[in-house]
Amino acid sequence: MFIDEIYKVExxxxxxxxxxxxxxxxxxxxxxxxxxxxxxxxxxxxxxxQMVRVLKELEGNGCISAGKEVLVVPxxxxxxxxxxxxxxxxxxxxxxxxxxxxxxxxxxxxxxxGVFEKIKDYxxxxxxxxxxxxxxxxxxxxxxxxxxxNASLANLFGLPYVVIRKPKPIDTKTLNYNxxxxxxxxxxxxxxxxxxxxxxxxxxxxxxxxxxxxRMGIIRYESHSGYISHxxxxxxxxxxxxxxxxxxxxLVRAGEDVRYGHKMxxxxxxxxxxxxxxxxxxxxxxxxxxxxxxxxxxxxxAYRLIHRLHA
Amino acid sequence: xxxxxxxxxxxxxxxxIIRKNRIKGEGTGEKRLAVVTGIHGDEFEGQYICYEIAxxxxxxPELLDGTVDIYxxxxxxGMDIADRNIPKLNMDLNRMFPGKENGTTMERAAAAxxxxxxxxxxxxxxxxxDIFVKEIPQVRxxxxxxxxxxxxxxxxxxxxxxxxxxxTVHESxxxxxxxxxxxxxxxxxxxxxxxxxxxxxxxxxxxxxxxMKELGMWRGEVPKTQFPVISTDGEVEFIRSHTTGVxxxxxxxxxxxxxxxxxxxxxxxxxxKVLEEIIAEKSGLVFTLREYPFVxxxxxxxxxxxxxxxx
Numbered sequence: 001m002f003i004d005e006i007y008k009v010e011x012x013x014x015x016x017x018x019x020x021x022x023x024x025x026x027x028x029x030x031x032x033x034x035x036x037x038x039x040x041x042x043x044x045x046x047x048x049x050q051m052v053r054v055l056k057e058l059e060g061n062g063c064i065s066a067g068k069e070v071l072v073v074p075x076x077x078x079x080x081x082x083x084x085x086x087x088x089x090x091x092x093x094x095x096x097x098x099x100x101x102x103x104x105x106x107x108x109x110x111x112x113x114g115v116f117e118k119i120k121d122y123x124x125x126x127x128x129x130x131x132x133x134x135x136x137x138x139x140x141x142x143x144x145x146x147x148x149x150n151a152s153l154a155n156l157f158g159l160p161y162v163v164i165r166k167p168k169p170i171d172t173k174t175l176n177y178n179x180x181x182x183x184x185x186x187x188x189x190x191x192x193x194x195x196x197x198x199x200x201x202x203x204x205x206x207x208x209x210x211x212x213x214x215r216m217g218i219i220r221y222e223s224h225s226g227y228i229s230h231x232x233x234x235x236x237x238x239x240x241x242x243x244x245x246x247x248x249x250x251l252v253r254a255g256e257d258v259r260y261g262h263k264m265x266x267x268x269x270x271x272x273x274x275x276x277x278x279x280x281x282x283x284x285x286x287x288x289x290x291x292x293x294x295x296x297x298x299x300x301x302a303y304r305l306i307h308r309l310h311a
Numbered sequence: 312x313x314x315x316x317x318x319x320x321x322x323x324x325x326x327x328i329i330r331k332n333r334i335k336g337e338g339t340g341e342k343r344l345a346v347v348t349g350i351h352g353d354e355f356e357g358q359y360i361c362y363e364i365a366x367x368x369x370x371x372p373e374l375l376d377g378t379v380d381i382y383x384x385x386x387x388x389g390m391d392i393a394d395r396n397i398p399k400l401n402m403d404l405n406r407m408f409p410g411k412e413n414g415t416t417m418e419r420a421a422a423a424x425x426x427x428x429x430x431x432x433x434x435x436x437x438x439x440x441d442i443f444v445k446e447i448p449q450v451r452x453x454x455x456x457x458x459x460x461x462x463x464x465x466x467x468x469x470x471x472x473x474x475x476x477x478x479t480v481h482e483s484x485x486x487x488x489x490x491x492x493x494x495x496x497x498x499x500x501x502x503x504x505x506x507x508x509x510x511x512x513x514x515x516x517x518x519x520x521x522x523m524k525e526l527g528m529w530r531g532e533v534p535k536t537q538f539p540v541i542s543t544d545g546e547v548e549f550i551r552s553h554t555t556g557v558x559x560x561x562x563x564x565x566x567x568x569x570x571x572x573x574x575x576x577x578x579x580x581x582x583x584k585v586l587e588e589i590i591a592e593k594s595g596l597v598f599t600l601r602e603y604p605f606v607x608x609x610x611x612x613x614x615x616x617x618x619x620x621x622x
Contacts, residue, residue, distance in 0.1 A: 010555040010608065012579070086401060089607065091443065104551070107609040132402060133415070169482035170406050239413075245320035270323045295322035299416040 001056050006073060007114035009107065017079045019115060024055045027067030030218045032122040032184075033209060034073045034115075034175070036130075037095040038087065039080025043193040044128035047205045048074035054206060055219075063220045070218060071122065076115055096129075097170065099178040116178065124153075124216065125179040126209055129188040133301070134195075136254040136290045139204055141229070142188040144171060148180040151231045154187055156215045157208040158226015160255075161288070161306070165234035187212075192254055230306075237288055238305040244277045246270050248296040256287045258305070265302055270295075284308040316382070317423035319416055329420060331382045331427065332361075334368045336375025342528050345431040345494075346519070347382040347424075350405045350485060352389020352396070353504040354439035359512040361437075364519060377528035380431070385424055385485075393505055395441065408488040425488055433463060433526065434496040435519065436486050442504035443603040444611055447565045448511050448518075449473055450539070451498040453481075456490045461541070464497055466525055468518025468536035470565075471598060471616060474543045503602050540596075540616065548593045548615040552577055552606040554586045560612075561589075564600040574613055577606060593617045 004021040011017065035041070035048035052072050058064060075081065077088055077095055087094050093108035100120075101113020119125065131137065140161035143149040154162040171177050179186035189208065191201040211226050213219045242248075247268040252258055258281040267277040285305035296302065317329040346364060348357025361383040368375055384390045388398045396403050397417050410421025428434055440446040448469040452460040457474050464472045481487060489496035499515060502508040521536045523529035552558065560575040562568060568591045577587040589612055599614035606612065 012555055012557065012581075012605065090603070090605065091441075092395070092401075104549075105609060106551070106611060107607040110609045132400070241413075241415075245322045247322065297322055297327070297416050298320040299419055301415055 001052075001059060004071075004118075006118045007076075007111055009079070009111060011079070014079070019073060019076050019078075019111070021118065022052045022055070022072045022074065024059045024070045024072075025064035025068050025218075027069050029122040030068040030070060031124040031126065031213055031216070032071045032073070032119045033126045033128070034119060035075045035128050036081065037076045037175070038130055039077055039083070039085045040195040041128070041130050042081075042195050043191055043197055043202060044130065045075050045081070046197045047128050047191070047202045048072055050202060050206045051209060054210065058219055058221060065218055065220065068218045070213065071119065073115070073119065076111065096175055097173045099173055099175045100181075112175075116175070120179065120182045120184065122184055124212075124218075125175075125184040125186040126212070127175055127179075127186070127188045128205070129176075129190060130194040131190065133289075133291075135292050136192045137190050138255045138286070138288050139189075139191045139201055139208070140288075141208075142176075142190055143186070144174075144177055144180065146177060146180045148183065148185075150185055153185055155229040155231070157187070157189070157212045157229070159189075159204075159208050159229055160227045162229045162231045163234050164231065232306060236307065238283055238285060238307050239301055240264070240279060240282065240303040240305065241299050242267055242277060242279060242296055242302050243298060245296060245298045246276050248291060248294055248302070250290055250292065250302075252287050252290070252303075254287050254290050257285075257308075258287060259284050265291075267296060279303070281305065316427040317420050319419075327388060327416075327420075329382070329385060329387060329424065331380050332365055334365060334372075334375065334379045334381070336368075336377055336379075336528070337373045338376030338530070340376035340528060342377035342526055343380065343431045344377065344523060344526070344528060345380045345382065345428050345434040346437065347385055347428070347434065347485070348437040349382075349384035349390050350386055350436070351403070351438065351441070351504075352386050352392065352394045352398075353442055354395075355390075355505060355507050356439035356502040356512060357437035358383060359507045359509055360516055360519070363512065363516050367516075367520070371531055374529060374531040376530060377523075377526075379523075379528075380427075382424075395504075405485055406483045408483055408485045409491075421485075424485065425492070428489055428494060429492055431494050433522070434486075434489050434494050435467075436489075436496060436498050437515070438498060438500045439502045439504055439506070440500060440599075443601060444599050445503040445564050445602050446500050447471070447598045448499070448501040448515050449598065451500060453487070453490075454543075456495075459495055460490075460497055463495060463522060465539060465541075466518060466522040466536070467497070467499060467539075468514055468521060469499065469501075469539050470537070470596075472539045472541045473547065474541065542616050546617050548591075548595065548617055549611065550574065550589060550591070550613040550615065552587065552589075552608060552610045552612055555607050556580075556586045557604045558589075558601050558606045558610075558612055559604070560600060562597060562600070564597060566597050568594065568597055568615065570594045589613075591615060
């Protein structure tokens with residue numbers, strides 16, 4: 001294992017922020033696994049740290065394939081993480097909206113550019129990512145429909161779902177989009193948590209990445225075969241919005257199966273304590289996303305369902 | 312007459328309301344001008360402009376021939392706590408347009424804003440700068456719509472019209488969405504975040520009445536206005552910090568500098584030494600100057616409009 005300095009940022013009153021890369025094996029730039037660009041992505045940091053631990057062990061046992069190199073960048077935005085901020089610096093810039101970066105631009109663009117320069121030549125790019133809305137997901141691989149996306153490869157992670165969505169203009173500044181633009185097969189891996197560690201789903205993510213690396217011939221590792229992934233288009237998910245604001249009492253969790261009419265949540269009046277609204281399943285399906293905050297605003301999305309076609 | 316254009320119930324005893332003030336003239340004219348501001352909650356320059364336009368129109372309704380709609384706070388929660396983004400969601404409202412009628416809460420808000428503005432003859436989206444740099448009054452237009460927008464932009468009494476400037480005119484912004492809908496929309500920018508410069512405000516207000524006069528909406532007198540310098544990105548020199556420290560400007564904002572002039576220094580308060588002298592590499596007008604003292608490598612210190620001198 002080699003530890004490289006991927007990028008370094010100086011600050012007036014803090015130790016420099018050094019983005020570190022942990023390199024395993026030698027040869028073709030086979031796969032890059034990249035962790036948090038946002039300061040609240042603690043689960044993603046944990047997953048990457050576990051990837052480093054496992055790959056170190058595998059390398060020690062000679063299980064990295066000859067002529068293949070794997071790079072893990074456990075964290076990009078450690079500065080934000082250490083001060084409890086989500087985005088970069090006082091400007092609050094999302095580094096994942098600054099790709100491919102610019103070495104002459106503002107600080108966040110330089111970080112993105114410096115990091116991208118070191119990771120853009122890998123054949124496979126795996127980003128441990130977070131969604132802009134807080135909530136819980138069923139673990140899945142997310143891809144943008146850029147024309148270069150490859151859902152068949154995404155199936156090899158063996159996670160239950162692969163979600164494909166159409167990119168919006170703002171997505172063209174994300175790592176995933178720019179990786180694909182550089183012909184890296186890019187995957188964003190989402191687990192159920194962001195700002196706290198969930199050991200079970202983190203282990204599932206580590207196993208999924210190891211499974212993918214094994215199936216691509218990059219490592220030798222004994223893993224169970226995982227799921228046969230179900231590929232879904234994001235637009236086909238059934239969104240359930242609430243029609244009133246209040247205290248959210250969720251009754252089902254991500255991954256649960258619900259039937260039409262099943263009671264999914266209640267909105268409680270924050271003054272009088274009664275139930276203002278009951279949210280019921282509009283269709284049979286599997287809960288893909290759940291709102292998890294205790295408060296909810298009118299029209300907020302409480303759930304997203306994968307519509308079940310077959311009973 | 313004030314109207315609600317969007318309203319939703321928040322979790323605890325409050326509604327999020329976006330309002331406009333519709334001021335109809337006594338004439339029979341059917342033209343409609345929309346003045347919007349407060350997309351970014353840390354930008355207050357538009358507050359003075361809204362107030363002063365409404366005051367003058369209420370004082371002289373007989374001089375108005377048409378309708379002026381004033382939207383002083385498109386991001387009311389952000390303005391309440393001087394948060395540039397949408398509080399809690401931590402997203403930039405000006406990257407959510409054209410919104411989605413059946414989407415998340417703020418996607419619906421964005422869609423409602425677009426729906427209400429549709430049909431206007433002209434829209435002005437008034438911004439201040441952020442809290443980091445100060446700007447002279449300027450109009451920003453994208454090259455895509457320049458042919459249609461420049462004749463209006465010239466009337467607004469700003470110092471410059473900057474064509475093809477970056478983020479503010481990008482896709483997903485209000486201005487881009489409105490221009491795509493066929494409503495000519497100009498982005499006006501001035502001052503610095505969380506402050507009001509009434510001198511700049513008055514300058515732009517004179518420009519707005521000048522514009523209304525040209526549109527046939529205002530029968531009153533307007534002061535003599537200036538012609539702006541029309542610039543493109545190629546004529547703007549970006550000056551960024553090459554080091555990390557505290558920036559001490561040596562010049563005033565809105566000043567002409569010669570090539571080789573000292574613009575300021577980046578210093579180390581800990582060591583009591585100058586880390587970097589900032590020197591102008593081109594002559595021109597300093598139309599952007601950093602206000603916020605802390606800088607990282609890459610921080611924007613100034614922008615110079617080249618080939619412009621006092622004469």
